[in-house]
Amino acid sequence: MIEKKYEFSGVLRFNHWVRVFTMLVLVITGFYIADPFIIPFYSSEPVDFMNALWRSWHVIFGFVFVASAIFKLYLFIFDRESENERISFFDFIKPRIWVQQIKYYMLIGKHPHSKGIYNPLQFVIYTIIFITFIFMSLTGLILYMHLYHEGLGGLLFDILRPMEVFFGGLASVRAIHHATMWIFLMFIPIHIYLAIFNSIYGKHGTMDSIFSGYSWHQKYFKRRKNKK
Amino acid sequence: MQNRGLEEKLSKRLEELSKQQGIDSTKSIQSILDAKGFSRREFMAWAGAMTAMLMLPASFTPLVARAAELSDRLPIIWLHMAECTGCSESLLRTDAPTVDSLIFDYISLEYHETLMAAAGWQAEENLENAIEKYKGRYILMVEGAIPSGEESMYLTIGAHGTSGEVSAKKASENAAAIFAIGTCSSFGGVQAAYPNPTNAHPLSDVTNKVVINVPGCPPSEKNIVGTLLHFILYGTLPALDAYNRPKWAYGQRIHDMCERRGHFDAGEFVENFGDDGAKKGYCLYKMGCKGPYTFNNCSKNKFNQHTSWPIQSGHGCLGCSEPNFWDTMGPFEEPVADKIYNTVFGGVGADATADKVGIGILTATALGIAAHAVLSKIKNPQEGEE
Incomplete structure (x- = not known):
């Protein structure tokens, strides 16, 4: 008998895929801004604002990214269906589960039975990645407020300027913004690989959980060994 | 209406200044201008440009001109620290004498090591006299970063062999306003660049009084004179940005x-x-x-x-x-x-950019993933094993 287990709510899955697309756009446009690698066809009419266009998309998706990060924080704190994420914290503080989890990834142990949805390693990495989201958003907003001085840019200016000073000036903010992107670029392949690894090695349909919301568990097995 | 209030305030301030004793009663900006062949019209055109730069309405031009005429009421003591004299050069090396340089050279500079005729003991005496005579009235302008602490001996000046740190502190104590001219005295500049062998610090680290930074390598002559005129006009410090730079000059990005x-x-x-x-x-x-x-x-x-x-x-x-x-x-x-990061893993990662380091780590990640995938295939639990 196989039973399905509800893991991720609809909004959470939606938010995840929005972020995937957003980060893809941001990385590509970001590399363009760092070193404009495409040169427009020369035109006698000054109407081709290629760099401005790339920058606009970067800014637009930057705000989608900020919104998605804020929404994720909201879900983590308030959403009832994210309870399974929150209780992962109790697994995180248990050394036994840490050891079991590391043994599992070293292919010499079984997956530990955990209360929450994330194992301790996941919990640490996701926390770091979320802090990186905030960091990326703030450095991005500092760069943005020097682009558009009215409206939101003007509103943020006096609030974020001291932070710009703390980071060592606008050029440093820019360098940090660029270097921090690489944390995401490291994270993404590892994240995808481990999701596939868990799907194949663990045979719980882990990959399916971010599409349909469900993972699949053998019922008899669960009763006997009390394993996820 | 708003302008009139400001106009009255500035006029009052200039009125008070005009009652004070100038540095040298035989010299006035008018006589210098005449001697150097500047017409009144040229002087007023200059004043108009300065007014626009200070973001004041055009009707304030006479006030700015008056402020320039009164610049001898606030003598300037200009100290040289660890620097290249480029900031002084910015003021002095003009193709023809400008009103800006005239105000400095002939009217308001009381002590300036590059320009003065005195040397040795005489120079020291001039500095001490100037500080004493214009106590609480003079404007201190400092050019150059200041080697401080244990390393302060890297900058030792004058007949008494005092360190730059000591003389900067002493001059700051009795100044009416302190301007750090140039990037070195504002932020440390090239001297304070990594690894900063002389422990050079900006002026604001040495004194606990408010320092107005006029950075640039060099700052333009207009920014130096503009900061001075602003202080003469208002008697207060200008609106400053996060780095204590006057907003009228450093408010916008290049x-x-x-x-x-x-x-x-x-x-x-x-x-x-x-x-x-x-x-x-x-x-x-x-x-x-x-x-x-x-x-x-x-x-x-x-x-x-x-x-x-x-x-x-x-x-x-x-x-x-x-x-x-x-x-x-x-x-x-x-x-x-x-940007090149100082990553020295036995010289392997020396002078690497973020992208180079990133691609390196990403390659290592890919290798790790591949190795883990192969191992997990070998170790893969057989069907029904568990």
């Missing part, structure tokens, strides 16, 4: 007022110095222009009587008026993305 900004937005870049793009005056971003990170008014005021400025002459901005520009802005002819 990039935002740049004459080549259109080419930036269009994505038209110089790829090599001397290529077709360079001839057409395209944007210098890819040649490492740091205008997007630099706050200054070079793109509006230019240098040397509005003749030219770095970007107009075809080289990117170095970001010289920003703190730690030598460390944060380099390499100067590459975009910030190519």
Whole structure:
């Protein structure tokens, strides 16, 4: 008998895929801004604002990214269906589960039975990645407020300027913004690989959980060994 | 209406100043201008330009002219620390004497090591006398970073052999206002760049009084004189940005007022110095222009009587008026993305950019993933094993 287990709510899955697309756009446009690698066809009419266009998309998706990060924080704190994420914290503080989890990834142990949805390693990495989201958003907003001085840019200016000073000036903010992107670029392949690894090695349909919301568990097995 | 209130306030301030004793009653700005062949019209044109630069309405021009005439009421003591004298040069090496340089050279400078005739003991005495005579009235301008603490002996000046740190502290104590002229005295500049062998510090680290920073390497003569005129007019310190720079000069990015900004937005870049793009005056971003990170008014005021400025002459901005520009802005002819980090893993990662380090770690990650995948295939639990 196989039973399905509800893991991720609809909004959470939606938010995840929005972020995937957003980060893809941001990385590509970001590399363009760092070193404009495409040169427009020369035109006698000054109407081709290629760099401005790339920058606009970067800014637009930057705000989608900020919104998605804020929404994720909201879900983590308030959403009832994210309870399974929150209780992962109790697994995180248990050394036994840490050891079991590391043994599992070293292919010499079984997956530990955990209360929450994330194992301790996941919990640490996701926390770091979320802090990186905030960091990326703030450095991005500092760069943005020097682009558009009215409206939101003007509103943020006096609030974020001291932070710009703390980071060592606008050029440093820019360098940090660029270097921090690489944390995401490291994270993404590892994240995808481990999701596939868990799907194949663990045979719980882990990959399916971010599409349909469900993972699949053998019922008899669960009763006997009390394993996820 | 708002202007009238300000006008009255400034007039009152100038009225009070005019009652004070000038440095030398035989010299006035009028007599100097006459002697150097400046007409009243030229002087008023200059005053008009300064008024616009200080973001005052045109009706304030007579007040600014009056402030220039009263500049001898607030004597200036100019100290040289660890520096190249480029900031003084910015004021002095003009193709013809300008009103700005005249005000400085002939009217208000009480003590300036490059310009004075005195030397040795006599110079020391002049400095001490000036500090004593104009106690609480003089404006202190400091050029150059200050080696401090244990390393203060790297800058030892004058007959008494006092360290720069000691003389800067002493002069700061009785000053009415303190201006740090140039990037070195504002932020440490090149001397304070990594690894900072002389422990050079900005003036604001040495004194606990408020220091107005007028950075630039060098700052334009207009920014120096403008800061002085602002203090004469208002008697208070100007509105300052996060780095204590006057907002009227350092409020906007070079990039935002740049004459080549259109080419930036269009994505038209110089790829090599001397290529077709360079001839057409395209944007210098890819040649490492740091205008997007630099706050200054070079793109509006230019240098040397509005003749030219770095970007107009075809080289990117170095970001010289920003703190730690030598460390944060380099390499100067590459975009910030190519910033070189001091990663020395036995020399392997020396001088690597973020992208180089990132690709290296990403490759290692890919290898790790591949190894883990192969191992997990071998170790893969057989069907029904568990």
